[in-house]
Amino acid sequence: MKPWSPWLFLIIPIIFTLVFTIYPFLNTIRLSFTNSTLLRTGQFVGLSQYSAVLADPKVHTALLNSTIYALCMAPCMVILPLILAVLVNKKTRIMSFFRTAFYVPAVAGSVISGLIWTNMMSAKGLVNALFLGLKWIKEPIPFLQDRWLLLFSAMLVTVWGGLGYYMVIYLAALANIDDSLYEAASIDGAGPVRQFISVTMPGCRMTMVLILLLSSIAAFRVFNEVYMLTGGTGGLGGKDITMSMLIMREGTGLTAxxxxxxxxxxxxxxxxGIITSIEFYVQRKADH
Amino acid sequence: MRANRITPGTVIRYLACTVLFILLVGPIIWQVSLAFKGRGDNIYAVPPYFIPKDFTWDNFTRVFHQIPILHYALNSLIVTVINVVGNLVTATLAGYALGRLRFPGKKLVAGFIFGCMLIPGETVLVSQFLTIRGLHLNNSLLGVVLPGLCGAMNILLMMTAFASIPHELEEAAEVDGANVWQRFIHICLPQVRGTAMVVAIFSFVGAWNDFMWPLVVIGDESKYTLTVGLNKLKGAFVTDPRLIAAGAVIALVPIIIFFVAFQRYFFDGVETGGVKE
Incomplete structure (x- = not known):
């Protein structure tokens, strides 16, 4: 092997990484110390952009929304897809049908999901119509108007689209749990719930930590669902804006x-980074 | 023996799956119903009904008249195909070098590429936007597609797959005088088809559904990808759920066909860690 051969394999990936990740990242750090706008190269202003950001009430709202999103999504995404995976983890034709069906919302993508759920949760949409028909409620629930209801509706869209995705990751983990563990548990008289808690959950705890990490980060970065449900406005008075939406609103376009x-x-x-380090720490603990 | 298999556990399992099916697939089926409901249907009826009384294709023709949805789908297809091909090329090249070759500086390169996985897209959004503007690629499909051609996650997947090929295979070819490129193409690539399929499917679904970046890059309506165009659909027809439903159904058809066609590879690939035995 010629000494430069590996670099021929790597040159294109390295160039792409440099131009589209490393350089923009360093440039972001540089820009954050200037008062640049899109049309004007700014001057060095030290930390004053940071203090402006931290004093901005819009940022507080966005931080609160993204944090709540992450805190609510993480437990849902760790537990619910695991239950799904256990349900469909049988090599029968009907279960492989359910497995495929449960994954469909994940391939639909969050934009189409957003459209679908805008229809479902509007004042006269199916959800309200069903609840009214069942006489559970007297007035339609303002899913897409109220500040908190809107945020929770967006979470519902995220869960709807994410269940299948994380289910597949869990299925891979379940395949690695030894069947004899279940047999032993069932000889000891453990029922399905007991088996789930004592065999399944310990057996895929590393995957659970991984999904805790992936889903809480994805949730903190939420953009599409809230954008779609609010038509890009971030809700009434921008009260439902998230961090990603704020970055896009402030940092792109002609008035950036x-x-x-x-x-x-x-x-x-x-x-x-802090979320990631906390979860790496949890992972190290789970490993022992 | 058959009677033995129907236990309370099985009943609960099937019941739970049916409920989940209604919750997860039901909303999509409801959009299909809405999309075929005509003016004679009360779509707000309480209680709601499923089968259209005034069956019509009108909603679909109206969507095609109001927004050039096929044109947007074509733009999405162009972006998606380039993304899939690009990611397959970069991920297999880098994955092979990092997974199988020994050379000085390898750890550094690996750290450099995988370190980028810790940099989330939003963090570099503004600067990427400036870079693309600087290259005069804003408002072009090339600008949409370029930053996504080298996913670190895909490199990681391919690296793992390449690393798990038995060494004897390559050594035999080396003895026969095959150089590194021949070994890469003829010996190793056929072994990682499963993982390559997973990379292709993930890239396809990711690029087809990408929304934020095309929204930032594209201003000109003729360059819209399907997701950005669909977002406009919502603004234009907010009063008629039938049209939103029809638009959603049109957009869902290709991605669901793609998924159903490739789902065998997908589930196999994921469950076996993507390595072809």
């Missing part, structure tokens, strides 16, 4: 305040 948005991006980077 690139310096300000870069400071916001770096703050988001650190928050996600």
């Amino acid at each position: 305040r690139t310096g300000y948005a870069s400071a916001l991006s770096i703050i988001m980077f650190f928050i996600l």
Whole structure:
């Protein structure tokens, strides 16, 4: 093997990584210390963009929304898809049908899901019509108007689209649990629930930690669902705006305040970094 | 023996699956019903009904008249195909070098590429937007597609797959005088088809459904991808759920066909860790 051969394999991937990830990342750090806008190269202003970001009430709203999103999504995404995976983890034709069907919302993507659920949860949509028909409610529930209901409706769209995706990851983990463990448990008289808690959950705890990490980060970064349900506005008075939506609103387009948005991006980077480190720590604990 | 198989557990399992089916697939089926309901149907009826009384194809023709949805789908297809091909090329090249070759600096390169997985897209959104503007690629499909051609996750998947090929295979070819490129193409690539399929499917679904980045890059309506165009559909027809439903159904058809056609590879690939035995 010629000494330069490996580099011929790597040159294209390295160039792409440099141009579209490393350079933009370093540039974001640089811009966050300037008062640049899209049309004007700014000057070095030290940390004043950061203090402007931290003092901005819009940022507080976005931080709160993204944090709540992550805190609510993570447990749902760790537990619910595992239950799904256990249900369909049988090599029969009917179960493989259900497995495929449960994955369909995940391939639909969050934009189409957003459209579908806008229809479902509007004032006269199917959800309200069903509840009214069953006499559970007297007035339609304002799923897409009320600040908190809207955020929870967006979470519902995320869960709907994410269940199948994480289910597949769990199916891979379940395939690695030894069947004899279940047999032993069932000889000891453990019922399905007991088996789930004592065999299934310990057996895929590393996957659970991985999904905790993936889903909480994805939830903190939420964009599509809230954008679709609010028509891009972030809800009444922007009360439902998320961090990603705020970065996009401030940092792109012709009126972009690139310096300000870069400071916001770096703050988001650190928050996600903190979430990741906490979960790596949990993973190390789970490993022992 | 058959009677033995019907236990309370089985009944609960099937019942739970049926309920989940209604919750997960029901909303999509309801959109199909809505899309075929005509003016004679009360779509707000309480209690709701499923079978259209005034069956019509009108809603679909109206969508085609109001937005150039096929044109948007073509744009999405162009972006998606380039993305899939690009990711397959970069991921197999880098995956092979990192998974199978020994050379100085390998750890550094691996750290460099996989370290990028810790940088989320939003963090570099603003600067990527500036880079694409600087290259005069804003408002072009090339600008949409370029930053996504080298996914670190895909490289990781391919690296793992390449690393798990038995060494004897390659050594035999090396003895026969095959150089590194010949071994890559003729010996190793056929062994990782399963993982390559997973990379292709993930890239396809990811690129087809991507929304934020095309929304940032594209301003000109003729360059819209399907997701961005569908978002406009919502603004234009917010008063008629039938049209939103018809648009959603049109957009769902190709992706569901794609998924059903390839789902065998997908589930096999994921469950066996993507390595072809």
